[in-house]
Amino acid sequence: MDNSQITRAGSQTGTGSRFWRNKKDYLGVLPFLVVAGLFLIWPTINVVYGAFFSDEGKFSLKYITETIQDDGHRIPFVHSLQISFWTSIAGGILGALFAWAISTGKPDGLARRFVLAVGGVLAQFGGVMLAFAFFATFGFNGFVTTLARRVSETNFLASPEWLYGLFGLGVVYTFFQIPLMFIVFLPAVENLKPQWREASESLGGSAKDYWFRIGFPILFPSFLGGLLLLFVNSFSAYATAAALISQGTIITPLDIGSALSSETGGASAPLAKTLSLYMVLIVILVMALYSLLRKRVSKWEQ
Amino acid sequence: MKLGIPSRVFRVFIIALTALYLAAPLYGMLDFSTKPLGGQGGRTLRAWKAIGNQEDLTSSITVSFAIAIIVMLLIFLLVVPTVIWVHLRLPELRRPLELICLLPLAIPGIVIVVGIAPLYRWISINITESPISLAGVYSMLILPYTYRSLSASLDLVDVATLAEAARTLGASSMRAIFGIVMPTIRSGIMSGVVISLALVLGEFTISSLLSYDTLQVVIYLLGREDGKIAVAVSLAALLFVFAILFAIPTTKRRGAILDADIA
Amino acid sequence: MADMSTNAYVQLVSLSKHFGKVRALDGFSLDIAQGELVALLGPSGCGKTTALRALAGLQDLDSGNILVDSKDITFLAPNKRNMGMVFQAYSLFPHMTARENVEYGLRMKAHRTSSSERVARASKLLELVGLSTHVNHLPHQMSGGQQQRIALARALAIEPKVLLLDEPLSALDAKVRTQLREEIRRIQIEVGTTTLFVTHDQEEALGIADRVGVMRGGVLEHIAAPSELYERPRTSFVAEFVGITNPLPAVVSDGSAEVLGVKVPTVAGSITSGAGLALIRPECFKVEASTSGNAKIFAISFLGATCRVTIDLSDGSRVRTQIPSHDATNLGIGSAVQLTLKSVPVFVKGA
Numbered sequence: 001m002d003n004s005q006i007t008r009a010g011s012q013t014g015t016g017s018r019f020w021r022n023k024k025d026y027l028g029v030l031p032f033l034v035v036a037g038l039f040l041i042w043p044t045i046n047v048v049y050g051a052f053f054s055d056e057g058k059f060s061l062k063y064i065t066e067t068i069q070d071d072g073h074r075i076p077f078v079h080s081l082q083i084s085f086w087t088s089i090a091g092g093i094l095g096a097l098f099a100w101a102i103s104t105g106k107p108d109g110l111a112r113r114f115v116l117a118v119g120g121v122l123a124q125f126g127g128v129m130l131a132f133a134f135f136a137t138f139g140f141n142g143f144v145t146t147l148a149r150r151v152s153e154t155n156f157l158a159s160p161e162w163l164y165g166l167f168g169l170g171v172v173y174t175f176f177q178i179p180l181m182f183i184v185f186l187p188a189v190e191n192l193k194p195q196w197r198e199a200s201e202s203l204g205g206s207a208k209d210y211w212f213r214i215g216f217p218i219l220f221p222s223f224l225g226g227l228l229l230l231f232v233n234s235f236s237a238y239a240t241a242a243a244l245i246s247q248g249t250i251i252t253p254l255d256i257g258s259a260l261s262s263e264t265g266g267a268s269a270p271l272a273k274t275l276s277l278y279m280v281l282i283v284i285l286v287m288a289l290y291s292l293l294r295k296r297v298s299k300w301e302q
Numbered sequence: 303m304k305l306g307i308p309s310r311v312f313r314v315f316i317i318a319l320t321a322l323y324l325a326a327p328l329y330g331m332l333d334f335s336t337k338p339l340g341g342q343g344g345r346t347l348r349a350w351k352a353i354g355n356q357e358d359l360t361s362s363i364t365v366s367f368a369i370a371i372i373v374m375l376l377i378f379l380l381v382v383p384t385v386i387w388v389h390l391r392l393p394e395l396r397r398p399l400e401l402i403c404l405l406p407l408a409i410p411g412i413v414i415v416v417g418i419a420p421l422y423r424w425i426s427i428n429i430t431e432s433p434i435s436l437a438g439v440y441s442m443l444i445l446p447y448t449y450r451s452l453s454a455s456l457d458l459v460d461v462a463t464l465a466e467a468a469r470t471l472g473a474s475s476m477r478a479i480f481g482i483v484m485p486t487i488r489s490g491i492m493s494g495v496v497i498s499l500a501l502v503l504g505e506f507t508i509s510s511l512l513s514y515d516t517l518q519v520v521i522y523l524l525g526r527e528d529g530k531i532a533v534a535v536s537l538a539a540l541l542f543v544f545a546i547l548f549a550i551p552t553t554k555r556r557g558a559i560l561d562a563d564i565a
Numbered sequence: 566m567a568d569m570s571t572n573a574y575v576q577l578v579s580l581s582k583h584f585g586k587v588r589a590l591d592g593f594s595l596d597i598a599q600g601e602l603v604a605l606l607g608p609s610g611c612g613k614t615t616a617l618r619a620l621a622g623l624q625d626l627d628s629g630n631i632l633v634d635s636k637d638i639t640f641l642a643p644n645k646r647n648m649g650m651v652f653q654a655y656s657l658f659p660h661m662t663a664r665e666n667v668e669y670g671l672r673m674k675a676h677r678t679s680s681s682e683r684v685a686r687a688s689k690l691l692e693l694v695g696l697s698t699h700v701n702h703l704p705h706q707m708s709g710g711q712q713q714r715i716a717l718a719r720a721l722a723i724e725p726k727v728l729l730l731d732e733p734l735s736a737l738d739a740k741v742r743t744q745l746r747e748e749i750r751r752i753q754i755e756v757g758t759t760t761l762f763v764t765h766d767q768e769e770a771l772g773i774a775d776r777v778g779v780m781r782g783g784v785l786e787h788i789a790a791p792s793e794l795y796e797r798p799r800t801s802f803v804a805e806f807v808g809i810t811n812p813l814p815a816v817v818s819d820g821s822a823e824v825l826g827v828k829v830p831t832v833a834g835s836i837t838s839g840a841g842l843a844l845i846r847p848e849c850f851k852v853e854a855s856t857s858g859n860a861k862i863f864a865i866s867f868l869g870a871t872c873r874v875t876i877d878l879s880d881g882s883r884v885r886t887q888i889p890s891h892d893a894t895n896l897g898i899g900s901a902v903q904l905t906l907k908s909v910p911v912f913v914k915g916a
Binding site for chain 2: 239
C-alpha cells in the first residue's frame, strides 16, 4: 500500500480526508470483503435467493405461498409474533419501572453498580442456561414447585406442565426482557433533568401534571424504542426454546431449526430459507422503525 | 430528587417485586444443584465438584476460548483497520461499509445458520472439523457492536489529522494505522473485546445447528444427562461473568444496541 | 449580619440547613422589599443556592421560617407558592415549543385561565423578552441566551409573587451574559416583580441589583446597595471578595489610616488602632511619572478606556492599579513612578 504512484484526485466526496486518492487504496478493503462476503453477505443472499426455489432445485414460489397457507408453519409464525409482542410489553413495562426505581436512588452508590452488573449479566444470559434455571425453579423438582405443592396440590404452580408450552416460554422470555429493557431504558430515565420537575412544580404543577405533560412524553420515544428492541430480541431467539421445548415447533425459529436438521425427514433447505426470509422481513421492518425513533430522540439530547 | 411518600412506597414495591422475579431462578439454580441425592441426606456440593471432571466441558471451554481469541484477532487485524482505512482513505465507501457492518442486526443467528450451512459443510470436510472455524461467522456477528463503538471513537478523535501527522513524520500507512490511530481509540476496542467474549461463550444457535460442540452445546447435552451438573455449571458461569462486570466501572451505553443475540 | 426591617415582602428568618457535616445555611436571614431585586453573591458552597431553593420550596430546612406577604409559607409545597424560577441550565421543557413552554404554568390548576387569555398572555411575554419570532421553535433550535429568555417569560407568565433566578447566566457566553443581564433588569423593573438573583459573578450582581448580599459559610456577611458594598465594605471578606484589592501596610489611629504617606479616613468595620493592612482599590491610586519615585512599573495592560498598571514598590510588594488611559501615555515598563493615594475612605484589616 505504498504511494509511489501518486495521482492527484480532486477530492469532492467525504470530509476531512486529505490523502491523495489512489486506485490501489481499494485493495485495502479486499481482505475484509472476502471474509464478510463469505460469512455474512453470501449466507444472506443464499437465504433470500433460496427461498424462491423448490426442493428439486427449480425456481418456484412453492414454499413462499405454502408457508402462509400451511397451518404447520403459519401458526408458529403467529405464535412468534404473539410471544414477541407480549413479552416485549411485559418486559418493557417492568424493565422501565425498574429503571425508574433505580434512577431515583444514589447516583454512584455500590447498589447502582451491583444492579447494573446484574442487569448486564442477565441480559446476556445464554438461552440454554436460562432454560435450565427455570427447570431448576419451576420444573418438577424446582423449589417453587415444591413450595406450591405444600400449599395445595392443585395449585397452578404445583404442576409444571405450563412451563413447557407457549405461556411458559413467554414467562422465561420475560425474564431476560426485563434486564435488557432496564439497560436500554435507564439512560433515558436518567436523562430526565431534575430541573424539569422543579420547573413544573414552581409553575404550579402537581406530580400528575409533571408525569403526564413532561415525564411520559419525553420518555415515550425511548420507551417505544426499547419495546421494539425487545420485540426483535424475542422474535429472533432460538436457544431458550430449543432447550425448553423438547417436542414440536411452536415458534418459527424452532420451525426453521427443524427444517434445517430434522431427524424425521422433514428437512428442506428451501423451506428453511423461506421461513427465514419471512423472519428477516419482520426484523428489518421493526429495526427500521427503531432507527426512525432514535433519530427523533437524538434531537432532544442536547 | 426528593420523592413523596406514595412514590417512595411504589418504588420499593417495584424493586422488591422485580428483584424477587429475577432472584427466584437464580436461587432455584443454587437449590437444584445442591439437592441431596435421591432425596435423602443433606445438601451436597457433588454436582459442583463434578464440574472439574467433565471432559467435554473443559475441552469445550478451551475451544470456546480459542475461538474467542481468533475472533478478537480477526477484529483487531481485519475489521478495525478496514474501518479506519475506509474512514481515512475511502470516505465514499463509508455508507456501504456501515450497511454491511449493521447487517447482522437484521439477520438473526437462526437465519444466518440457514444460509451458511453449506459453507460449513464444505469447511468441515475440506479444512477442519473443529469448532474453531466458527470464528469466521462469529466475527461477523460482532460487527455491529465493533463498528458502532469504533465509529463513535473515530468521530471523536480527529483521526485524519493524527494519521497525517504520522505520515509527515515518515510513518508508512500501516504504521500510522496500527501504531498511532489504533491506540488512540483503545477504549472502543476494549469494549469490543468484552462483547466478543460474551458472544462466543454464550452462542448456541449456530453452533448447535451446525453440530459443533461449543460450551453452550455441551451444557445443553449435559443437561440431558445430569441436570444438576448442568445447572451448577450455568450458575458458575453466571457468577463468573457477574464478578467481572462488577469489577469494571460502569460503562455508559448510548443508543442502545441489541445485546448479543442470546439465541 | 442580619437585615431585619419588619414587614418586608419576603422574609427569610434564621434559616438553617446542614448536609452531613457541612452547614449550608447557618441562621441565615434576609428581607426583600416588594419590587426589589436582591442579588446573593458568594463563593461556591456559601449557601446562596440553598437559600434560593429553600424559598422556592425545593429544599427542606432544619429550622427557620419563610414569610411572603406576611404569610408563613415555610411548609407550603413548592407548587403552591406561586414563584417563578429560572435555572442555570436545562430550564426549558425540551419537547415543547417556546410558546408551549411559556403557557405551561397557565395550564396548571393553580393558575388556570381561559385559553384565549392564556394565548394572549404568552404572546405578550414573548414580546416582552423579544422572541415573538421564535414562538414555534423547540429549545434545541434556539441559542442558550434565547432559551433563558423564554425561561424568564415562562416564569413571569404566572405573575409570580417572587422571581427566583439561580445563576441564570453562568452557562452562557460572556457577551451574551452582559446583554442578557441588562435585559433581565429592564424586564424586572417593567413588570415590578420581587426578585432574588443568585450568582457567583460579582460584576453581574453589582451591575443589576438594588441590593447585593454577600454570603459566606451559610450567613449573610453584608447586604447593601452595590456602590456602598464596593466603597464601604463592612468586613475584610466582603472587601476582598468584591472587586480587586491591594493590601498595603497602614497605621490606624483616630478614625484615619496612614498609607503610602497619605492620611485617609477608615471605613466602619476597620480596625480602630495600630498596624494593619489597608485594602486599596486599583482606581484609588495616583500614578505619576517621577524620576525620584517610590515605585517602578512592572507591566501595563491597555484595556481601552483604562489601563491596568502593575507596579512594584520599593519594599518588594506588587500593586495593581487602574488609571485612565490618557494618563498613561508617557508610562512604560520599567518607568519610575510616584505612587500615592487618592483621598478616599479605605478598609483596614488586622495585620
